Each structure stands twice: as C-alpha cells, then as structure tokens.
Amino acid sequence: MCVQIRLTNTLTRQKEVFQPLVAGQVSMYVCGVTVYDHCHVGHARVYVVFDVIARALRQLGYLVRYVRNFTDVDDKIIARALKNGESCDALTERFIAAFHDDMDRLGCHRPDLEPRVTTHLCEIVAMVEQIIARGHAYAVAGEHGGADVYFDVDSFPAYGALSGRAQDDNQAGASERVGHDPRKRSQADFALWKSAKPGEPAWPSPWGLGRPGWHIECSAMSCRHLGDAFDLHGGGKDLVFPHHENELAQSKAANGGAFARYWLHNGFVTIDSEKMSKSLGNFFTIRDVLARFHPQVLRYYLLTAHYTQPLNFSDKSLEDATRRVLYICEKLARARALGAPVAGAPVEAVEAAKAEIDAALCDDFNTPRALAALSEPIALLARALDKPKAPESARTIAAVQTLFERAGAVLGLFDHPEATALAILVQARERLFPPGSPALAEVEAAVAARSEARAAKDWARADEWRQRLAGLGVELRDSRDGTEWRPALHEASAP
Numbered sequence: 001m002c003v004q005i006r007l008t009n010t011l012t013r014q015k016e017v018f019q020p021l022v023a024g025q026v027s028m029y030v031c032g033v034t035v036y037d038h039c040h041v042g043h044a045r046v047y048v049v050f051d052v053i054a055r056a057l058r059q060l061g062y063l064v065r066y067v068r069n070f071t072d073v074d075d076k077i078i079a080r081a082l083k084n085g086e087s088c089d090a091l092t093e094r095f096i097a098a099f100h101d102d103m104d105r106l107g108c109h110r111p112d113l114e115p116r117v118t119t120h121l122c123e124i125v126a127m128v129e130q131i132i133a134r135g136h137a138y139a140v141a142g143e144h145g146g147a148d149v150y151f152d153v154d155s156f157p158a159y160g161a162l163s164g165r166a167q168d169d170n171q172a173g174a175s176e177r178v179g180h181d182p183r184k185r186s187q188a189d190f191a192l193w194k195s196a197k198p199g200e201p202a203w204p205s206p207w208g209l210g211r212p213g214w215h216i217e218c219s220a221m222s223c224r225h226l227g228d229a230f231d232l233h234g235g236g237k238d239l240v241f242p243h244h245e246n247e248l249a250q251s252k253a254a255n256g257g258a259f260a261r262y263w264l265h266n267g268f269v270t271i272d273s274e275k276m277s278k279s280l281g282n283f284f285t286i287r288d289v290l291a292r293f294h295p296q297v298l299r300y301y302l303l304t305a306h307y308t309q310p311l312n313f314s315d316k317s318l319e320d321a322t323r324r325v326l327y328i329c330e331k332l333a334r335a336r337a338l339g340a341p342v343a344g345a346p347v348e349a350v351e352a353a354k355a356e357i358d359a360a361l362c363d364d365f366n367t368p369r370a371l372a373a374l375s376e377p378i379a380l381l382a383r384a385l386d387k388p389k390a391p392e393s394a395r396t397i398a399a400v401q402t403l404f405e406r407a408g409a410v411l412g413l414f415d416h417p418e419a420t421a422l423a424i425l426v427q428a429r430e431r432l433f434p435p436g437s438p439a440l441a442e443v444e445a446a447v448a449a450r451s452e453a454r455a456a457k458d459w460a461r462a463d464e465w466r467q468r469l470a471g472l473g474v475e476l477r478d479s480r481d482g483t484e485w486r487p488a489l490h491e492a493s494a495p
C-alpha cells in the first residue's frame with residue numbers, strides 16, 4: 001500500500017500530490033555526469049539526493065525504475081582526450097569507473113540502468129528524424145560538409161514553460177553565448193545534430209557524419225528506457241535551463257505531447273554563497289573531501305538541508321556532521337555489542353519517531369526533518385546504555401536499533417556503526433593532528449609526560465597533564481596496555 005507523497009514540481013512551481021502513471025510504480029530519469037574529470041561535491045549532492053528519493057519511494061512501497069545516463073561524447077571530452085593524448089573511449093571509461101567508485105563510497109545504490117550516449121545513436125537519430133518530420137527542426141549546411149540540425153524554438157509555443165523564461169531572454173542569452181549564427185531561424189534554436197569536424201568522433205546519419213547535440217541524448221534515452229511518458233525527471237537546478245527546457249521541447253515535439261510529469265531539481269552546494277562549479281573553479285572533488293572526511297559524514301552533511309535549498313559547504317559544517325555521525329555510530333556500536341536485539345513491546349517515543357520520519361519523507365523528501373526525528377531516539381538509547389541492566393533498557397535498546405536500521409536503509413546511513421566510528425576517529429586524528437605537525441608533537445609529548453607522572457604515582461601532575469591535553473582537544477583512554485588518545489569530538493546537543 002503506497003502512501004501519499006507530495007513533491008515540489010518545477011514545472012508547476014508548486015508542491016503537488018504525486019500521482020504516478022501506473023499505480024504503485026515510479027519511473028525516474030536523472031541526468032548523469034559528463035565523464036571527463038572527477039566529480040565535485042555539487043555532483044555528490046545531486047546523486048545522494050536522488051538516491052534517497054529512490055530509496056524512500058521503494059521503502060514507501062513503490063516499484064521504482066531508476067535510469068541515469070552517462071554523457072560520454074561532448075566538446076569537453078573531446079578537448080580533454082586531445083590534451084591528454086588518449087582516445088575519448090579510454091578517457092570516458094576511466095572517469096565512469098572513478099564516478100562509480102565515488103558513488104559506491106558515498107553509499108549510493110546503482111540506478112537500474114546507466115545508458116550511454118555512444119550506445120544510443122540509433123535512438124537519437126530516429127528521434128531527430130521524428131522531430132524534423134513533425135516540423136519542429138530543420139537541417140542547414142554544416143561547416144565541414146554534411147548538415148547541422150536545429151530545433152525550431154518558434155515552432156513550439158510552450159518553449160520556456162519549465163524555466164519560466166520568455167522567448168526574448170533566450171534570444172539575447174543565446175546570441176551572447178555563441179555569437180550570431182545566420183543559418184539559424186532564431187538565435188534561441190539549439191543543435192540536435194552537429195556535423196563532424198575533422199578528427200572528432202562521428203557517427204553516420206541521414207545528415208552525414210556527425211554527433212548528437214547535448215540535450216537530445218536524454219530525450220532519446222529516457223524515451224527508450226522509460227517510454228514517452230514517465231513520472232519523475234530530476235537533476236541539479238543548473239539543468240533547468242537550457243538542458244531540461246530543451247529536453248522537454250524536443251521530447252514533446254517528437255512524440256506529440258507526452259514526457260516527464262514531475263520535475264525535481266536540487267539546490268546548489270555553495271561556497272561563500274556562490275555555486276560550487278568547475279567553471280567557477282571553486283570546487284572540491286568528492287575524493288578530496290573523502291581524503292579528510294568519512295563518506296558517511298559527507299553523506300550526512302548533504303542531507304542536512306532540504307534538497308530544494310542551497311547548502312553551504314565549509315569545514316565547520318563537515319566537522320559538525322563528523323561529531324553527529326560519530327556520536328550516533330558509537331551509541332549503535334555499543335548497543336550491538338550487547339548482542340542481537342530481542343524485540344519487545346513498542347516504545348512510544350520510538351514509534352512516534354518512525355511515523356515522523358515517514359511523514360517527513362512523504363512531505364517532499366524532507367531529510368533534515370527525518371534526521372531531526374532521530375534525536376530523541378538516540379538520546380533514549382544513550383540513557384538506556386548507561387543503565388543496560390534496568391528492565392526497560394533492553395526494550396528501548398532493541399526498539400532504537402530497529403528504528404535506525406529502517407531509517408538507515410532509506411537515508412543510506414549508519415549501516416556499519418563500529419567500522420564507521422573507528423574510521424571517523426582515525427581520520428579525525430590525522431586531520432586535526434597531522435603526522436609531522438607541531439600539534440601532534442605537542443600532544444605526544446604531553447601524553448608521554450603524563451605517563452611518566454603516572455608511573456611515578458604523581459597523580460596531581462598526571463591530572464594536570466590530562467587537563468592540558470583536554471585544552472588541546474584531546475581525550476585519554478587508559479587501559480592495562482597503556483594510554484590511548486583521541487581527538488575529543490563531543491556532540492554538543494541535537495543538530
């Protein structure tokens with residue numbers, strides 16, 4: 001039984017009740033990456049957001065078919081391959097593998113299908129022919145022979161409906177970007193097919209050798225794998241115009257009106273209020289960030305804002321997420337160490353949290369609200385773990401563990417709490433006290449001095465050193481084997 005979901009539809013600019021084409025099923029297409037370089041945190045957000053959306057829909061009872069493409073032929077790919085002195089194929093294979101590696105580390109499930117442009121040329125050519133046949137595109141002579149095909153924007157009155165742009169804006173924008181092209185009927189017309197330039201990858205077509213324009217690939221691949229009409233189309237906000245506006249026009253022009261019904265767009269990751277992007281040069285790659293922060297920390301941080309809102313990237317926000325994820329994972333690890341939970345009678349506060357998380361996800365996939373709902377259960381667990389022998393504790397510990405398994409499955413978090421907690425600590429130690437740094441030398445000298453004082457049974461001096469270490473952000477764990485130290489990562493309170 002599927003519950004009612006409300007989502008923000010860019011097409012109508014409203015939060016609407018989601019009604020799938022086929023009851024109980026969801027078809028979803030998300031625009032993938034152009035594979036010529038490593039992905040940055042902005043990409044991580046898009047794919048974590050849509051991973052959670054797919055997981056949530058599945059947990060709420062829908063059968064989901066999730067398609068996400070790879071753009072594996074494009075100007076940037078051709079230029080980069082030429083610069084590197086390698087083939088486009090070698091370059092794209094390498095970055096597809098790197099993308100999969102990043103996504104796997106971030107805990108994103110693979111989509112059901114990951115189609116590539118280079119294996120969908122037949123579908124693309126057929127769609128361009130269809131658009132010409134319906135009077136919405138035209139061919140003009142290409143620069144190096146063959147023909148270029150352009151979409152005729154003026155033939156499609158609904159153009160601009162998704163982005164809310166007026167025709168005049170597009171004309172001005174288009175001419176500023178690419179210069180005036182006298183072959184085009186309107187300067188807003190965009191390429192469906194580009195005739196081959198010497199030395200570039202090219203495929204045969206009715207217009208001679210060439211390759212597809214950027215936008216047509218998603219129209220052709222979504223149609224091929226999800227049909228003319230499907231439910232959800234997603235991507236980052238930067239794709240609304242021109243990419244999705246053009247996709248919408250092409251697809252409707254080709255098939256006579258049907259296409260995606262709901263358009264979901266996630267907000268930018270910003271740095272100092274500016275969008276993180278390759279073109280602005282203010283980006284961090286996913287692997288840069290994962291060298292310093294655990295993938296679960298990055299994933300948690302990416303879910304702390306509603307997907308439609310901007311999310312500001314900073315070390316501080318990642319340190320906050322580090323403390324939170326560590327706190328939760330350590331509690332869950334302690335609970336697991338007690339043995340397999342035995343389900344008891346429901347715990348009211350945990351049941352309420354479960355209902356709240358479901359409600360949050362049904363309300364436009366509100367992940368910050370779902371994360372907030374975990375605060376009370378984790379506080380209950382902390383109290384129960386302090387008194388594990390108390391009769392009501394076993395029931396609480398079991399109920400909270402079950403809740404976190406369920407919430408973790410939809411958020412993609414907390415599934416290996418022991419390993420995650422340990423890795424977070426190791427990484428935090430290296431990050432905050434880098435090997436060879438004066439900070440590390442100071443801590444190690446203080447730990448040694450304290451050990452000496454303890455050996456001499458000078459407890460007052462040992463305590464002084466402990467205090468001094470606390471001031472350096474270090475806490476100590478004494479055992480028979482000696483003293484271990486770790487960065488003090490205390491969770492202040494609820495997020």
Ligand SMILES: [Zn+2]
Pocket residue numbers: 030031032218243
């Ligand atoms: Zn696309």
